[in-house]
Amino acid sequence: MTKRIAAVILLLLILGASLVFCSARYDYAYQDRDAIMAPSTAPHWTGTDELGRDRTVRVAAALLLGLTGAAAAAAITTMIAACFGLLAAFSPRWVAAILMFHSDAFLSLPWLFLLMMARSMLPLTASPFETAVATFLILAALGWPACARAIYRGAAVLRSSEWMIQGHACGLTTRQLIRLHILPHLRPLLLPQFLICVPAFIVAEANLGALGLGVGEPMPSWGAMLLELDNSALLARSHWVYLPIVLLAAVLLILESFTSEVETNA
């Protein structure tokens, strides 16, 4: 029930954001020089930032970019983890041990620190779109170890199951067994991993953005919107500055509710 309500709210948020983004009079990067740090007015419903950019459009774009980027990164990371976990499970023991050591080493180092290091190694001349793609790709590239370990354990149990031995005896190759039997059996493990990764990546992007290492300007992102809160002049003029953080918390709450429901069912 909670999951359904959460899904409806999330869908409404995405639809609303898409509508605002597509039908807005201004582009997210357009600077209205006559309305710098403006409060709520007719052309700018939730006011503007310190460069006169419309906050409604920017928040809508940040929501869409955050969700799309995090979902894509979560899908990639789940895929990497599935490949890594399956490779370890169907390899000789020493190969599995080496692969799992790499996964543990990644897992044990502080995540944000690793992200910060990897993200800062990008060229300073990268375009905003490139920085957005790179940020989410780095998230995907660093987020797989926990998921890979879970998949390795799941696949190792399945490998020694009786129906697998039967499959081998019937002449099925390992690749066929993985595609036809193992992957469908691992689906209940892969879906929660994907759902856990989405909010985690949104939070990671917001934290990176707040450190100035996230998506580049003028592209709006949760992290860049959080930086607005540092501007005391802007805070004194309008309460709409808090809109991004409220919306971000709401989106994360909705995504957390999916995760907890899936965990309960598992």
Next chain:
Amino acid sequence: MSLPITIAKQAGRTLLLLFFAAGGTILLVRFAPGFFSDTREMDAEYAQAARAEIQEENSRQQFIGRIAIQEMNSWLNGDFGLSRQYHVPVAQLIGARVRVSALLLAEGIFHGWLLAICAALPISALRKGAALWRLPFTILLSIPTAAMATACILADAGGPVLVLSLLIAAREFNFLRSLLEGAWRSPHLLQGRAQGMSPRALMTLHILPNIAPQLCALTTLSIVTALGALVPIEVIFTVPGVGQLAWSAVLNRDLPVLVAVSLLMACVVGFAGMLSTHTVTLEAA
């Protein structure tokens, strides 16, 4: 497996982890754009000859093997090399900041756990309405660390310890609650309740001693969570700790500082892992 072998294995893993962290950092920084730029080249005080020497010094750093040997030598000397940004031995730079970060971590983890235990104990015993009481922790989980820190500054209330404590409390509350819920439902506790033992006696005599090893293992895992949150917290609150140093080193491609910080982090994480394994092994014994 005997305890000494387990500890030796864990120590070996930690050593490998250290090499992995150092090698990874050197690779990342060496191929980062701007690694060969040196602020001294733009300084008019340096003569042409000195600048040529700097360029030659930089060109010597083209080979990863040479960088690794240089770093190893500096570790053996005990100074961890010279910071490219501050021109001070890295050991001196980190030494001054480790105490600040360690204190922040200790206070944050202690208060976070205290808060999580105080909340999880009564909530785990509830039969109805537990979801409502869990809501504040779910909301806390939904707020990025950086946003929480900024909110504290805006409200002019709280500080780095509060943010770290809230983060740890939010993360550990769920583990603790499920651990306690499982403990409440165990048959010997049902028997105790049926015999009329008070909840306080059940808690102090049965539940807490039973879950103490798991709690110790979980506490060590909190260190990793806290280390991850250290950077945004120290940067936003301008706390002169290791996290802030790492952030500035990342922005300035300061390789010796980055390698030293990576090693420090890997050491702490490896030690926490050893401690957690040791606790679980002792419990099994």
